[in-house]
Amino acid sequence: MQPIPQTENQVRLKEPSLGVAQFIRSLSAIIWKDLAAELRSRELLSAMLVFALLVILIFNFSLELDAQARSTVTAGVLWVTFAFAGTLGLNRSMAMEKDRGCLDGLLLAPVDRSAIYFGKAIGNLIFMLIVEVIVLPVYSVLYSVNLFKPGLLLVILLGSIGYVAVGTLLSSMAVQTRTRDVLLPILLFPLVIPVLIAAVKGSTGFLQGAQAVDIRPWINLLIVYDVIFVAVAFMVFDYIVEE
Amino acid sequence: MMITVRKLVKRFGLKPVLRGMDFSVEPGEFVALLGPNGAGKTTFLRILSSLSRPTLGSVSIAGYSLPGQAAAVRRRLGVVSHLPLLYGDLTAEENLRFYALMYNVAHAEKRISAVLDMVGLSSRRRDLVRTFSRGMQQRLAIGRAVLHDPEVMLFDEPHTGLDQDACQMLDTVLREVAARGRTVVMTSHDLTRVADLASRFDVLSRGVITASVQRSQMDPNNLLAFYRQAIVEA
Amino acid sequence: MESKPRMLAILDIVTILLFITAVAMVFLYAPLEAVMGQVQRVFYFHVANAWVGMLGFLVAAIAGVAFLRKGDRKWDVVGMAAVEISFVFFFIAIVSGSIWARGSWGTWWTWDPRLTTAAIVELVYAAYLMLRQGIEDPDRRARFGAVYAILSFISVPLTFISIRIFRTIHPVIIGSGAAGAEGSFDMTPKMLQTFMFSLFTFSFIFADLLWHRIRLGQLADKTENLRLKVLQ
Numbered sequence: 001m002q003p004i005p006q007t008e009n010q011v012r013l014k015e016p017s018l019g020v021a022q023f024i025r026s027l028s029a030i031i032w033k034d035l036a037a038e039l040r041s042r043e044l045l046s047a048m049l050v051f052a053l054l055v056i057l058i059f060n061f062s063l064e065l066d067a068q069a070r071s072t073v074t075a076g077v078l079w080v081t082f083a084f085a086g087t088l089g090l091n092r093s094m095a096m097e098k099d100r101g102c103l104d105g106l107l108l109a110p111v112d113r114s115a116i117y118f119g120k121a122i123g124n125l126i127f128m129l130i131v132e133v134i135v136l137p138v139y140s141v142l143y144s145v146n147l148f149k150p151g152l153l154l155v156i157l158l159g160s161i162g163y164v165a166v167g168t169l170l171s172s173m174a175v176q177t178r179t180r181d182v183l184l185p186i187l188l189f190p191l192v193i194p195v196l197i198a199a200v201k202g203s204t205g206f207l208q209g210a211q212a213v214d215i216r217p218w219i220n221l222l223i224v225y226d227v228i229f230v231a232v233a234f235m236v237f238d239y240i241v242e243e
Numbered sequence: 244m245m246i247t248v249r250k251l252v253k254r255f256g257l258k259p260v261l262r263g264m265d266f267s268v269e270p271g272e273f274v275a276l277l278g279p280n281g282a283g284k285t286t287f288l289r290i291l292s293s294l295s296r297p298t299l300g301s302v303s304i305a306g307y308s309l310p311g312q313a314a315a316v317r318r319r320l321g322v323v324s325h326l327p328l329l330y331g332d333l334t335a336e337e338n339l340r341f342y343a344l345m346y347n348v349a350h351a352e353k354r355i356s357a358v359l360d361m362v363g364l365s366s367r368r369r370d371l372v373r374t375f376s377r378g379m380q381q382r383l384a385i386g387r388a389v390l391h392d393p394e395v396m397l398f399d400e401p402h403t404g405l406d407q408d409a410c411q412m413l414d415t416v417l418r419e420v421a422a423r424g425r426t427v428v429m430t431s432h433d434l435t436r437v438a439d440l441a442s443r444f445d446v447l448s449r450g451v452i453t454a455s456v457q458r459s460q461m462d463p464n465n466l467l468a469f470y471r472q473a474i475v476e477a
Numbered sequence: 478m479e480s481k482p483r484m485l486a487i488l489d490i491v492t493i494l495l496f497i498t499a500v501a502m503v504f505l506y507a508p509l510e511a512v513m514g515q516v517q518r519v520f521y522f523h524v525a526n527a528w529v530g531m532l533g534f535l536v537a538a539i540a541g542v543a544f545l546r547k548g549d550r551k552w553d554v555v556g557m558a559a560v561e562i563s564f565v566f567f568f569i570a571i572v573s574g575s576i577w578a579r580g581s582w583g584t585w586w587t588w589d590p591r592l593t594t595a596a597i598v599e600l601v602y603a604a605y606l607m608l609r610q611g612i613e614d615p616d617r618r619a620r621f622g623a624v625y626a627i628l629s630f631i632s633v634p635l636t637f638i639s640i641r642i643f644r645t646i647h648p649v650i651i652g653s654g655a656a657g658a659e660g661s662f663d664m665t666p667k668m669l670q671t672f673m674f675s676l677f678t679f680s681f682i683f684a685d686l687l688w689h690r691i692r693l694g695q696l697a698d699k700t701e702n703l704r705l706k707v708l709q
Contacts, residue, residue, distance in 0.1 A: 022347055025344055025347065026344065026345050028344075029341055029344035029345055032341075033330065033333065033341050036332075036333060036337060037330055037332035037333055038332075040332045040333070040371070041332045096330075100326055100327055100328065100329060100330070100331065101326030101327070101328045102328055102329070102330060104294055104322075104324070104326070104328060105328035105329075105342070105387075106345070107293075107294055108292060108293070108294065108317055108320070108322055108328075109317060109342070109346055110314045110315075110317040110345075110346065110347075111314075111345060166632075169624075169628070170625075173608070173624065173625070174608075176612070176617065177608065177611035177612050177621075178612070178613070179607070179610075179611040180611075183607065183608065186603075186607060187604050187608060187625065190597050190601045190604060190629070190632075190636075191601070191628055191632040193597060193632075193639070194632065194635040194636050194638070194639045197636075197639040197640065217642060221635070221638070221639055224635070225635055229628075229631070229632075232627070232631060236545075236624050236627065236628070239545050239620050239623070239624055240620070240621070240624060242296065242310075243289070243294060243295040243616075243617075255614055255615065255616065256614065256701075257615070257698065257701050258705055259705075
């Protein structure tokens with residue numbers, strides 16, 4: 001075995017504050033890592049997708065939907081689906097870190113804790129958006145509903161951001177308890193209700209071609225929620241991971 | 244002093260695990276920290292590695308104190324625990340690449356190749372880590388830990404779960420790591436493992452250091468007796 | 478063994494007296510409401526309970542912030558006590574609200590903003606308690622409890638606002654309401670007095686129970702401490 005060659009320009013020369021560059025670097029590294037790992041195993045996405053499609057199928061059998069009823073119910077069905085599939089993704093994403101001690105690996109690195117939070121949260125968001133992007137056309141086809149309205153896509157994006165912001169925070173807590181998987185939905189759903197309500201009402205508004213003035217309050221609520229909780233997460237995450 | 248610990252107390256809720264420990268390590272020393280299960284070795288190592296905060300007392304590594312200057316400490320620290328801290332769905336080199344980014348290692352690709360060479364895993368660099376045996380994962384874990392060329396290395400019972408061959412490979416790597424003048428603290432409850440490696444033996448019992456002896460002052464054959472006595476004295 | 482501090486003993490007596498007076502006022506002093514009859518008397522306790530239940534939320538959130546900043550276990554005990562007590566108070570509020578609904582509108586439950594928010598708050602309290610139950614390490618338990626208390630304190634008002642934008646049939650007696658709110662009634666001065674007194678009484682009950690529960694928590698800690706000492 002060879003002796004280790006000297007490494008030049010070691011980080012130790014840059015003292016001691018962590019710059020924005022490092023923040024972004026570590027954030028991107030975490031996102032890249034999650035995407036690369038998922039690309040290999042496809043466990044997370046396939047679980048979320050299959051689950052989402054099953055939920056939609058179950059809705060078909062449990063709710064008698066004629067064309068008229070469908071337009072009022074579609075948004076609700078979609079969001080319930082996303083909410084439940086979302087918890088699967090959140091759980092798996094954090095469990096992956098916890099199981100092999102990788103969370104420690106992340107915490108040992110000289111990076112800001114919030115970089116870890118944002119890295120995981122953005123990764124979770126990407127997975128959720130992928131699932132949504134696939135579910136929407138499937139639902140469109142199955143129920144002959146046109147879901148490709150830009151307003152609707154905006155609402156889905158804003159809603160997913162809020163959901164994932166709080167979800168990532170809570171899953172990093174839940175994963176450290178005994179009751180892990182079961183606990184996340186219990187913790188998450190009560191807190192995420194404003195998102196669900198606003199998203200469903202906003203989505204319905206866009207689907208039924210309602211007036212902009214009616215839809216505005218819901219979009220505003222989503223934006224307010226997203227901004228508040230991302231800010232709070234930034235402040236609170238340290239306390240969750242520091243022993 | 245590379246590592247200085249004074250009057251370290253750690254309580255979990257109301258239960259004390261470390262009760263006013265004093266511990267110092269000079270640069271370049273290889274300290275074997277021995278002790279029975281439950282003595283607090285892992286807790287202590289977690290505090291040194293900045294993963295856990297002291298309840299009372301002071302800890303400083305390479306001149307930086309914990310927990311206040313944790314980031315500066317982390318940069319200079321390499322940690323190997325009995326969990327591999329590796330991502331099973333990534334290849335060996337992808338794992339190292341990830342950590343190279345996290346630690347902002349310069350000339351990452353060159354460094355990664357060098358490290359893989361050192362731990363004898365160059366031929367498996369494109370293989371997924373979940374296909375590795377435990378021994379190989381442990382060696383890669385050491386590679387991960389030295390990637391950023393840290394001054395201080397902490398090992399928490401690294402030989403756990405390895406068979407004889409794997410242990411010997413590990414020891415070779417450990418010697419390599421230590422030979423570069425690094426400061427090493429290794430915990431173990433298996434004396435035979437550390438007898439050849441360490442330059443100093445400390446015993447942690449009931450939350451305090453009860454004995455400390457340099458290799459030069461002691462006949463390695465008496466290690467077991469020395470250890471037994473240090474436990475009883477607590 | 479510490480005995481009850483004098484202040485607490487006095488508070489106990491004052492609280493009991495207040496409560497007896499409040500009950501008397503509700504049944505004897507306040508007039509019979511024209512439309513609803515006796516059922517309307519539930520109103521005095523219902524609102525008081527709800528108000529106090531929300532108080533617990535506030536206390537828990539403040540205790541949470543204090544704990545995270547200072548690390549003093551005392552705050553964790555306060556937060557836990559606040560949630561536990563509010564859990565019960567809010568349950569009473571929901572049940573009494575249900576009785577009211579039966580009397581007013583003939584149904585046990587309505588999905589109007591306040592009742593719905595109340596149900597959600599109750600679930601949040603339950604989630605908090607379940608979270609704590611699933612953690613062994615006391616420090617982590619305290620930290621996570623604090624974080625969840627803070628998060629829920631921020632989320633619940635948003636929940637209320639979002640539900641409020643729906644139309645409501647919940648009586649809007651205090652504060653502005655959407656057009657078409659039914660079931661409200663005008664309060665005579667005597668009713669108002671009874672109402673305010675109820676509110677006042679229940680605040681006392683909350684404080685009294687909170688103090689007791691905090692003491693209980695602290696004594697539990699002490700016992701644990703002694704037990705550990707003995708085991709060595």
